[in-house]
Amino acid sequence: MFILDVQGLQFKDSDFVCKEIAILNKATGQLYHHFINLPIPSKWLNENFRRQVQWNTQNLHGLDWDSFNFSFLPLENITNFIQEIVQNNTVFVKGFNKKVWLCNLINNHIVDMDSLGCPNFKKLKTVLFPNSLHCNTHSINNLFCTRENVFLLNNWFVNKID
Numbered sequence: 001m002f003i004l005d006v007q008g009l010q011f012k013d014s015d016f017v018c019k020e021i022a023i024l025n026k027a028t029g030q031l032y033h034h035f036i037n038l039p040i041p042s043k044w045l046n047e048n049f050r051r052q053v054q055w056n057t058q059n060l061h062g063l064d065w066d067s068f069n070f071s072f073l074p075l076e077n078i079t080n081f082i083q084e085i086v087q088n089n090t091v092f093v094k095g096f097n098k099k100v101w102l103c104n105l106i107n108n109h110i111v112d113m114d115s116l117g118c119p120n121f122k123k124l125k126t127v128l129f130p131n132s133l134h135c136n137t138h139s140i141n142n143l144f145c146t147r148e149n150v151f152l153l154n155n156w157f158v159n160k161i162d
């Protein structure tokens with residue numbers, strides 16, 4: 001089974017736009033972690049959308065919409081990337097919206113960890129597992145990081161504490 005987390009942006013009824021993804025294989029401990037190249041620059045977005053992008057960057061994840069690198073994954077490859085890793089196994093995510101997003105990409109059994117009583121990320125990070133490791137690509141390092149999140153969720157599974 002796998003634990004998956006994504007960070008990105010949703011604006012009103014737009015599709016969720018993924019900028020960072022991490023998948024942890026619970027059995028082997030292997031981590032798959034990628035940033036995403038988005039197909040259009042933020043300057044092409046309408047003003048309200050762009051303002052929401054900036055708000056998310058400053059308050060949720062510290063990831064720049066326009067950051068581009070050849071080592072990043074193109075957005076259109078994300079379904080194949082996920083499917084090759086998880087195959088037909090069960091995938092755990094935290095949060096209803098992330099579950100809905102993933103259900104639209106793959107046909108696997110997907111479990112929302114909120115339904116298992118998993119506490120929120122703030123509690124996981126500040127109270128239960130304060131020494132978790134954030135990756136260093138975020139401009140603000142106390143915000144959400146998918147790499148950190150999948151390890152936080154795995155820690156909770158292993159210890160089953162709330």
Ligand SMILES: [Zn+2]
Binds near residue numbers: 134136137146147148
């Ligand atoms: Zn990160």
